[in-house]
Amino acid sequence: MTDRTLIVALVAATSLVGCSPQDAAPMPDPQGVTSQAGGFHARWQPSVDPLPLNESFNATLWLSTSADGAPIEGAHVSVDCRMPAHRHGMLQEVEITDEGQGRYQVLGLLCHMVGHWVLHVDLTRGAVTERAQFDLIIE
Amino acid sequence: MKLIQGTAALLLVGVGLLLLANRTEPISPALARLSPLPPTPLDPTNRWADDARAVRLGHWLFFDPRLSLDRSVSCATCHDPSLAFTDGKPLAQTLGVGTRKTPTILNTAHSRWYFWDGRADSLWAQATEPIENPLEMGMNRLALAHRVYAETDLRDAYELLFGTLPPLHLSERFPANARPIPDDPQHAHAVAWQGMRDTDRQSINRFYSNLGKALAAYERQLIRAEAPFDRYVTALAAGQGDGDGHLSDSAVRGLALFLGRGNCTTCHNGPTFSDLEFHNNQVPTADGRPPLDPGRFEGARIVKASPFNGAGPFSDDNQGAAAARVRRLKTDSMSWGEFKTPSLRNLKGREPYFHAGQMADLESVLHFYSTLEGASGQSHHQENVLKPLDLSPTESADLLAFLESLEGRALDPHLSVPPAGPMHK
Numbered sequence: 001m002t003d004r005t006l007i008v009a010l011v012a013a014t015s016l017v018g019c020s021p022q023d024a025a026p027m028p029d030p031q032g033v034t035s036q037a038g039g040f041h042a043r044w045q046p047s048v049d050p051l052p053l054n055e056s057f058n059a060t061l062w063l064s065t066s067a068d069g070a071p072i073e074g075a076h077v078s079v080d081c082r083m084p085a086h087r088h089g090m091l092q093e094v095e096i097t098d099e100g101q102g103r104y105q106v107l108g109l110l111c112h113m114v115g116h117w118v119l120h121v122d123l124t125r126g127a128v129t130e131r132a133q134f135d136l137i138i139e
Numbered sequence: 140m141k142l143i144q145g146t147a148a149l150l151l152v153g154v155g156l157l158l159l160a161n162r163t164e165p166i167s168p169a170l171a172r173l174s175p176l177p178p179t180p181l182d183p184t185n186r187w188a189d190d191a192r193a194v195r196l197g198h199w200l201f202f203d204p205r206l207s208l209d210r211s212v213s214c215a216t217c218h219d220p221s222l223a224f225t226d227g228k229p230l231a232q233t234l235g236v237g238t239r240k241t242p243t244i245l246n247t248a249h250s251r252w253y254f255w256d257g258r259a260d261s262l263w264a265q266a267t268e269p270i271e272n273p274l275e276m277g278m279n280r281l282a283l284a285h286r287v288y289a290e291t292d293l294r295d296a297y298e299l300l301f302g303t304l305p306p307l308h309l310s311e312r313f314p315a316n317a318r319p320i321p322d323d324p325q326h327a328h329a330v331a332w333q334g335m336r337d338t339d340r341q342s343i344n345r346f347y348s349n350l351g352k353a354l355a356a357y358e359r360q361l362i363r364a365e366a367p368f369d370r371y372v373t374a375l376a377a378g379q380g381d382g383d384g385h386l387s388d389s390a391v392r393g394l395a396l397f398l399g400r401g402n403c404t405t406c407h408n409g410p411t412f413s414d415l416e417f418h419n420n421q422v423p424t425a426d427g428r429p430p431l432d433p434g435r436f437e438g439a440r441i442v443k444a445s446p447f448n449g450a451g452p453f454s455d456d457n458q459g460a461a462a463a464r465v466r467r468l469k470t471d472s473m474s475w476g477e478f479k480t481p482s483l484r485n486l487k488g489r490e491p492y493f494h495a496g497q498m499a500d501l502e503s504v505l506h507f508y509s510t511l512e513g514a515s516g517q518s519h520h521q522e523n524v525l526k527p528l529d530l531s532p533t534e535s536a537d538l539l540a541f542l543e544s545l546e547g548r549a550l551d552p553h554l555s556v557p558p559a560g561p562m563h564k
Contacts, residue, residue, distance in 0.1 A: 053172070054414055056464070087523045091416055091474075092467035108467045112416045113405060139168060 032067065035123065035130040041067050042121045042132040046109070053138050054112045061096075061104040063123060071102025076124040079106050081117045081136070111138045166376045169398050174372040176364035176410045176484070176547075179248045183456035184449045185263045185352045187300065188359060192563040196296045197357030198554070199561035200350065205286055205293070207234070207276035214269070214354065217241045220555035223488035224361065229425065229496025235274035238432060240496040245485045246547075248359040251415040251464075255478045255494040256438025260465050261454075262355035264447040267347055271318055279318035279328050280347040287346075296561035301349045305342040312339050321444075344446065348453040360554055363485050363547030368394075371544070386544050393541025396534055401508075405524055412483035412545065419476040420525060422493050423513035430515050432495070435477035439470045484545045501542060505535045 032043030040063055047058040061079070063072040077096055082089035090110055097105040111117050119134040165171075187193035200206060201214045212233045218224040224244045231237035239255050247253070253265035269275040270283065287293045288307040298304060307313045317331035324333070332340065367385045374383035386394065397403045408414050417435040424430050442448055442465060449461025456462070478494040492498045498507065506512070509530040530538070 054409060054416075056460075085523065088473060091469055091471075092464070093469055095463075095467065108463060112414050114408065115405075 032062070033132045033134060034067070035121075035132040037128075037130045039125075039128070039130045040065060040072055040123050040132065041069065042123075042134075044106075044119070044121070044134065051111065051136060051138055053114060054110070056092075056108055056110045059106040059109060061106055061121065063102050063104065063121075072123070073100060073102055074098060077104055078120075078122045078124075079109075080120045080122075081109060081111055082120065083111075083113060083115055083117055085116060086113065111136065114138055166372055169404070170372050170375070172404075172408055173410060173412065174369045176246065176249070176362070176369070179359055179362060182248070182261060182263075182355070182359075182461075183459050184261050184454040184461050185355055186455040187349075187352045187356055188263075190300070190356060192300050193353045193356035194360060195357075195558060195563035196300060196561045197353035197355065198360075198558050199296070200354055201357055202557035203293075203561075205290065206270055206278060206283065208278045208282065209234075212276055214266075217269075217275070218244050220550075221488075223485055225489050227488075227490070229491050231275065233275050234277045237272075237274050239494050240491065242481065243485065243489050244358050245361050245363050246411060246482055248355075248362065249411045249415075249482075252417075252438075252442070252479060254438065256434045256441075257417060257479055258438035258441040259445070259447070260442050260449050260461060261447075262358055263348065263351035264445065265351075266354035266358070267351040267447060270350075279316050280343055281314055281317040281328075281331070283350070284313070284343055284346050285315060287350075292561055297346075297349070299562065300353070301346075304346060305339065312336060313343070317343075341452070344453060348447055351447070357554075361550060363550060366484065366545045366547045368541070368544040369547075387540055389537045389540035390544045391541075392534075393537035393539070394544075396538055397541055401528055401538065402524070402526075406480045407483050413480040415480065417474060417477035417479050419478075421511065421514035422478075423497055423507065424515050425495050425497050427513065430476055433475050434494070435474035435479075436470075436472060439468055439474060443468055443470060483542060485547055486542055487546055501539055502535070505530060505538055509535065 032041050034041050043062045045060045047060075051057065059079075061077070063075060063077065064070060065072060075098075077098075079094050079096060080089055091112060092108055092110055094109055095107040097107070099105055109119075115138060117136040117138055119136055121132045121134075123130050123132075182188040201218075204210045204213045204216075206213060216233055217226045217231055218241065219226055226232070226241045229240060231239065231241040242255065248262060250262070251257075251260075253259040253262060254268075259265040259268065270278045271280065284304065285307055287297055288304050294304065305313065312335065314331040314335070316328050317335065318328050319332050320326045320329035323329060335343075368390075371382035371385035371391075374381075374385060377383075382391070397407075406414050406418055406420075417438075419434070445451065447453055448465045449459070450457050450463075450465050454462065481492075486492075486501065490498075490500050492501065492504050498504045507514075508525075509528045511525060511527045514525075528534075
């Protein structure tokens with residue numbers, strides 16, 4: 001193996017790491033997550049799979065009082081994505097539409113960099129705001 | 140035991156890669172993100188973006204000094220084709236000295252935002268601004284409209300494409316000099332602008348945005364792609380494990396560093412080698428003092444307020460994706476001091492580098508990322524991902540060799556000189 005061939009192999013190997021099934025961008029947990037204070041349950045489904053790098057996408061969000069509880073309708077919901085390691089988030093705000101029965105359309109998610117992002121779902125009821133969050137990997 | 144297993148696994152990967160060397164294989168995601176440069180994206184906000192008549196008029200206007208108040212400078216004065224459509228100066232200098240480096244307009248149709256601070260969201264909106272900047276071309280849109288109205292060649296070409304100009308001979312309705320100046324409403328030109336009928340202001344804005352759309356149609360032609368790096372990736376995809384010799388050994392090592400330890404694709408990702416967005420990389424200021432340029436923080440405010448943005452009345456698709464993008468854009472103090480990630484394609488001739496021309500050459504740029512010497516931005520938000528790369532001289536040379544492999548094919552020479560006239564035959 002010449003130096004050149006070795007380098008080509010290394011370049012390919014570096015890149016191929018991203019192809020392995022175990023490293024593919026994880027889809028959201030279909031079971032959803034419970035908010036940090038336990039007051040609500042959230043599930044979400046993005047419009048595309050895998051999650052795109054630096055391209056806008058949408059998502060559907062379902063909110064309920066618990067994993068098998070009643071839908072939460074008419075809530076004040078905010079959604080954002082942040083990169084903890086970079087100390088920044090998305091560069092645009094999402095637009096959220098309440099479709100009733102605990103279902104919300106989230107338009108305009110955009111993760112512009114490769115890496116670990118956290119999707120924040122903040123639900124405000126009265127004086128209390130609770131957060132549920134999902135880990136995302138953008139490749 | 141784990142070490143032995145790991146070594147065996149690596150050997151298997153290596154053997155596997157060698158076996159793959161002569162087969163057609165999909166290239167890796169990391170390389171696929173960088174090459175090739177795709178076809179120029181459509182711009183639905185500009186219905187003339189790909190109209191040959193608009194290309195010709197824009198081409199003519201780009202080199203026409205009549206777009207400046209004193210007829211002394213044109214777009215090509217700063218965007219000099221012989222200098223990769225830049226001016227070779229740290230700060231733009233025409234009628235005055237600006238605060239930022241003239242960016243290249245090569246491949247600029249692939250951008251999402253324009254200017255270093257992204258204060259325009261389309262190429263046509265960008266093209267209107269330097270014309271009225273007192274430090275650049277010093278014109279105002281009423282004076283320009285009167286000039287186009289009076290100069291037969293310009294008027295004929297304009298009206299053939301966009302229709303009849305407003306009745307500019309009605310001097311009581313169309314003052315000689317006027318433009319909106321939101322930050323200085325007492326300026327004589329701003330007062331004259333406010334004194335016009337709303338419908339006349341709209342017709343002048345329509346004229347002015349149309350000129351921008353013609354200029355954009357020409358600038359969309361300035362694409363340099365198919366660099367040696369692209370041919371290398373194509374060869375890899377065809378199963379030629381050595382990339383068919385399109386990159387030198389040094390450039391291949393530079394590519395590995397670019398994708399690996401250099402972390403360059405953190406920002407320089409995608410087929411333009413830019414994420415098309417904004418970052419605060421703590422680039423040293425020219426005078427060593429704390430940075431004063433708000434960059435994206437101000438740019439985001441401006442583009443959202445601009446009547447020429449994608450959601451505005453002069454956009455030809457003001458309910459589409461461009462409109463949603465500017466509507467959703469955050470005006471966040473976190474963006475203070477951020478500047479647009481420049482494309483790394485076609486770097487040759489664009490020196491000095493960075494938003495205020497702080498670095499004389501690419502060696503200086505790499506030295507900064509190697510050491511973070513002189514890093515600024517101790518106040519305000521800054522990226523948390525920069526670490527000194529501590530590059531060896533060989534590694535720096537390898538990265539330079541890789542960057543040199545990003546020079547695309549030369550433009551068609553006719554694009555670098557004025558055409559015979561403004562009318563498409």
